[in-house]
């Protein structure tokens with residue numbers, strides 16, 4: 001009886017604290033970051049610059065001790081004009097049916113199809129003039145290698161929707177991904193891709209909330225996304241408007257509370273183009289990283305119905321154990337542990353010898369990853385309360 005009572009009280013207390021955090025701010029932030037003004041936080045129409053200015057203003061609302069924008073230059077490939085693919089006279093739908101590879105150099109022309117399969121590699125490796133190589137996604141790496149070596153364009157087909165990313169330099173030849181259905185291989189392919197390399201100024205936005213100790217806990221989230229390929233938008237609602245919203249939500253909360261540590265908030269840019277913002281920040285920190293206790297990086301925060309994964313958990317056992325302990329109150333279904341990986345902005349910190357973890361939510365509600373379907377309407381903020389509460393307790 002006694003035991004039951006104490007367990008219930010514990011549960012109720014936990015639930016009450018969790019419910020105090022709602023998703024109104026996160027939803028509003030997501031809508032703003034998705035709005036037309038920010039051009040899906042990509043590399044055209046000043047999308048990223050405008051988003052950086054908006055984040056700066058959001059930080060400035062709380063009058064932090066230090067706040068600023070850190071700029072650096074790099075280059076990215078953009079696809080400004082509308083790329084087109086016509087297969088046997090039928091125009092394919094950009095985004096849903098096909099995409100050029102993100103590092104595809106410009107390509108225009110009519111091509112005959114040359115099929116690459118195991119038979120081809122077994123009997124001949126001769127390419128015919130003015131052809132586009134045609135290969136299933138099952139032999140993608142081999143086909144891509146061959147196409148690059150022979151400097152031929154390549155059309156890869158498969159059932160998966162094409163995945164897009166951001167690249168900074170061209171590959172030797174263009175590869176295209178086609179979610180194709182056909183009874184016979186196509187014969188004629190007409191392609192037009194006008195990609196170009198753009199010099200771009202990236203912005204990291206940062207703010208400092210000092211606390212009792214000058215030991216620093218740094219909370220980061222990347223606000224950039226893939227932008228667009230021609231007219232096709234990659235909204236990046238879950239990746240990573242959701243993490244940016246969570247980071248800003250934590251910032252607003254901590255600005256009004258007693259702070260045992262000093263908190264540095266970083267909205268990094270250029271993550272999708274190769275962890276550029278965080279790499280630059282680690283080499284050119286705007287605060288002294290000597291006092292850095294640890295980094296919590298947030299990416300893909302809106303789908304927590306199945307809990308979260310902690311990247312670098314095996315190396316950061318103490319932090320991970322503390323999260324498991326906190327979760328007895330919070331009640332996320334799972335806190336999975338994963339080894340370190342170069343998959344988000346925590347990584348440059350760990351490579352420079354700092355302590356860092358990366359959290360991403362895991363659940364089926366947003367399936368679209370690096371896809372035009374990563375839209376706000378699909379973001380249901382499952383588990384947001386619990387994840388917020390978990391991080392908020394961890395960093396106290």
Ligand SMILES: [Zn+2]
Nearest residue numbers: 239240299300
């Ligand atoms: Zn991301």
